[in-house]
Amino acid sequence: MKQAIRKSLAVAALGLAGLAATGAAHAGGVNWHIGINLPGIFYPAPPVVYAPPPVVYAPPPVVYAPPPPVYYRPAPIVYQPAPVYVQPAPRGYWREGRWHDHGRRDGYRDGYRDRNGDGRPDRYRY
Known part of the structure; x- marks a missing residue:
């Protein structure tokens, strides 16, 4: 019994003695435990570098500006002669079973036409 x-x-x-020595020999990040048939408890060391917080940007201010000016080219200048109305020559026509030509029996041929271009038939000159 004395032996036991x-x-x-x-x-x-x-x-x-082991407990007293463990305080002096303890290093950072090293875990120790006393247990029988139990695994050790793992405490990982915290990270030394942390991620920076997210940066939040405010939206750009809304600027109301007048629209850019619109330039149009000027209308083209067109030069043309004045319009001229030319009255058509009178013609005869068929009505009531006979030919009507307003007394111009030769249809402005020969002596009834305007040879000099003054607007009067030559038959009225005599």
């Missing part, structure tokens, strides 16, 4: 007590005292003394 000595053994247990020796084990306890070694355990206390």
Whole structure:
């Protein structure tokens, strides 16, 4: 029995010595535990570098401006002679079973035409 007590005292003394030595030998990021048939508890070290917070930009201000000016080319200038109305020559026509030519029996041929272009038939000159 004395031997069993000595053994247990020796084990306890070694355990206390181990506990006292662990404080001095403890390094950062190293975990230790005392347990029987239990896995160790894992505490990962926190990250040293953190991601920066997201940057929020305000939308650009709304600017109301007048629309750009629209330029049109000027209307083209067209030069043309003045319109001239030419009255058509009178013609005869058929009505009431006979030919009507307003007394111009030769249809402005020979002596009834305007040879000099003054607007009067030549038959009225005599």
